[in-house]
Amino acid sequence: MNQIAYGALSAVPTAARPNQRALAKQRTREKIVAAAKVLFAERGYEGATIRDIAKAAGMSTGAVFASFADKSDLFTEIAETEQRELLSSLREAAEGLSGRNAIFAMIEAAAERHLAELALFQAVMSALWTPGLAERVRRRLSRRPVVALIQAAVKQDFDCDAQNVDCTLIAELIWDSYAATLRRAAVDRLTLEQVNERACEAARTILAGTRRG
């Protein structure tokens, strides 16, 4: 390395160097999350250990604990990320559509995502039923943003205030019916088309009632 290049290097502002560290930390986090996703999907929350996750990520358990407080922290982070990504695909699916068409499009987008990563979805669902873990996960993972998107679409078709209709309950029920359908997907080995069809039919039933109610 000649003198000029060396001199130029030392002239780099110190602010640039912490970015390298932050980048390395981010990469480590991503490696851990990727390994954890696979293991949680394979073995569920209880079955996956930090030791196995660390091994799969090619690092020590200490390194994992440097990035995450504990297993529930790691798990919740994964669930949160999934939720964020779900929300953006729902918004994308509903673009240009309104009312029930937006709702059906969102159900289809959700089903496509969830069926592609069904095992992980199941691990998250199972956690939600485990007292103790459920509180921790729920505190950081609210389905309110998802319900809000559906509710906005419902409001486009119905004047909720005028007809004394509970748009929140309707939106929640539509999403709950979808989740219930998805729960059967693994057990009954449903295809994407079948999940879609059933969840949309459930949504149609709920909306049909609203029209009349």
Added chain:
Amino acid sequence: MLDAARELFDEVGYEAATVRAIAKRAGVSVGSVFTSFRSKADVLGEVARERLSDLYADLERVAPHLRGSTADRCRSMFAVHYAFEFRRLRLFLAYIAVSFDWQEARHLPVMGSNARLRGMIRDCLAEGVVRGDVRSDVDLELAIDMLVGCYAWNYRLAAAGGADSVALTGLFDRQIGLIFDGLAPQPG
């Protein structure tokens, strides 16, 4: 053995209830447990199956007294379900939680698939068609799936938020209202 398992699942949940603890509570060896059961999930499945006779008894007691619209009759039936499961809530939550893990759950009776319970709901809906408050072209299996699915899904509020059977019954009453509005015959 099943009594011990039932108590432990209800006391500490599925994960925390080890086969060793179940064996100890029952006063048998771990080996004995595995002679009768393939796995812990298998034990849970048996406990779940065993509770059904009590549940059927509760439902049968209520059946002759069901009144009102189909929606109301459904409400009464599911109110019995909620009251029943809340007597051993942790056990039921354990059952739901494990049912998501389809490797563990392979030997469990599939939640929501109990033929007799589905049959009771189906009969109620079929009577509704005759009575005229359920439309004749209703997809019965889908309607049952919706009702059973939402009934079970509501339990997450008990798992995470500590909601009691009154709260869940109240919520489900409103959800049933929405569902049955949608199942009603089309006007004209």
